[in-house]
Amino acid sequence: MSILRAVKGMNDVLPEDIPRWRRIEGLFWDTVARYGYGEVRTPVVEPTPLFVRSIGEATDIVEKEMYTFVDKGNDTLTLRPEGTASAVRAYLEHSVGGREPVTKWAYLGPMFRRERPARGRYRQFWQAGAEVFGDPGPYTDAEMIDMIVSMMRRLGVADVEVLVNSLGSGDTRARYLEALVRYLEPHEASLSEDSRRRLRTNPLRVLDSKAADDRAIAAAAPRILDYLGDEDRAHFDGLCATLEALGTPYRVEPTLVRGLDYYSRTLFEVVGHGGELGAQNTLCGGGRYDGLVEALGGAATPGLGFAIGLERLLLVMGAGETAPALDVFVVYRPGLEREASTLLKALRDGGLRADADLRGGSLKSQFRRADKSGARLGLVIGPDEVERAAVTVKDLRGGEQETLPRDGLVPRLAERLARETA
Ligand code: ATP
Numbered sequence: 001m002s003i004l005r006a007v008k009g010m011n012d013v014l015p016e017d018i019p020r021w022r023r024i025e026g027l028f029w030d031t032v033a034r035y036g037y038g039e040v041r042t043p044v045v046e047p048t049p050l051f052v053r054s055i056g057e058a059t060d061i062v063e064k065e066m067y068t069f070v071d072k073g074n075d076t077l078t079l080r081p082e083g084t085a086s087a088v089r090a091y092l093e094h095s096v097g098g099r100e101p102v103t104k105w106a107y108l109g110p111m112f113r114r115e116r117p118a119r120g121r122y123r124q125f126w127q128a129g130a131e132v133f134g135d136p137g138p139y140t141d142a143e144m145i146d147m148i149v150s151m152m153r154r155l156g157v158a159d160v161e162v163l164v165n166s167l168g169s170g171d172t173r174a175r176y177l178e179a180l181v182r183y184l185e186p187h188e189a190s191l192s193e194d195s196r197r198r199l200r201t202n203p204l205r206v207l208d209s210k211a212a213d214d215r216a217i218a219a220a221a222p223r224i225l226d227y228l229g230d231e232d233r234a235h236f237d238g239l240c241a242t243l244e245a246l247g248t249p250y251r252v253e254p255t256l257v258r259g260l261d262y263y264s265r266t267l268f269e270v271v272g273h274g275g276e277l278g279a280q281n282t283l284c285g286g287g288r289y290d291g292l293v294e295a296l297g298g299a300a301t302p303g304l305g306f307a308i309g310l311e312r313l314l315l316v317m318g319a320g321e322t323a324p325a326l327d328v329f330v331v332y333r334p335g336l337e338r339e340a341s342t343l344l345k346a347l348r349d350g351g352l353r354a355d356a357d358l359r360g361g362s363l364k365s366q367f368r369r370a371d372k373s374g375a376r377l378g379l380v381i382g383p384d385e386v387e388r389a390a391v392t393v394k395d396l397r398g399g400e401q402e403t404l405p406r407d408g409l410v411p412r413l414a415e416r417l418a419r420e421t422a
């Protein structure tokens, strides 16, 4: 019988890869805590209209990528393709805006999009992100970008580039869209099918198309930065000036547009170079969505957020050092299983990471497993040790060994291991 496989584009993470994941997750939580964010956890499944209304009908995500299904109660549900919509829903559902003027939330978890899998592009992937509700910016926008760059630096991902743009708001957007459509219409016949349709439904999205012909046309399109009204301009200048004050390198990229409909004003991407990143080199996308909370039924509330793709970060962060998973490995003469079990329990209760091969077997095969385990110390129990109420402690790297009394053994080993790893 053939074995069952995971769904295409969805990955297992095995224990040997976990240390690198933990490092990213630990650094993310440590970083957002330094900036005053609290963690939010929302369900992985939401009512489909939440994503349709927030991300927008004429987007790749909603048109092609959502995992949507009807459950046994006839509700239409979707596996979340991103985190912002759920955060806004939770913010409104729990009336958070009525309790505090500014809300800073961070999240980390799996997202689902039915895309064509490639390196750095999966159907289940992990995002770490954050949202700020109630702060119109631009200082928080700059602070958020700086926070992301700091985190990447601490991870050892130095070669990143920050691209910023403004999508303006209200009037700016209306005037720009008019100019954009006027520019695109004569090129209509050369546009991809998706872009031809979006020219009518959501012309800004034509600029975000990945089709080569579309890109060439988009490159020469009018630039939204040239259309910014006074307030949008002041906001963008404030963002750039604050980034400069913080010493965060950035580049203004006037062609930057992102896939979600709800962005306004500040837009940014963090792009990585090198490592094993291929074509999928956008590590992080984010921006301002001042209209979204209202669009989902709340009071007008400015919003700002970003999401980092963790698999892509893994591809650029390098191997790093990995600590072995065990401190000690217990090796025992067959027949002494009970002694081995009680010693293991004492070691674990004493805070040490300990294991043994409880299938028994020859000392030789147990030592082979001890060596493979990466443990620093091997603890040997034989009849002599049992008689003397002692344990032989063997350094699995150096080879030297000594016999120590069982009494007081665990704190003694804990101290020794702490000293050696200090
Ligand atoms: P792309 O242009 O690569 O499709 P996107 O604009 O769809 O990205 P966002 O929705 O802004 O991406 O998501 C933020 C980040 O999440 C991306 O920069 C990327 O790092 C990561 N990401 C998005 N889609 C995937 C995916 N299918 N697999 C892995 N990571 C992804």
Ligand code: MG
Binding pocket: 060, 259
């Ligand atoms: Mg995408």
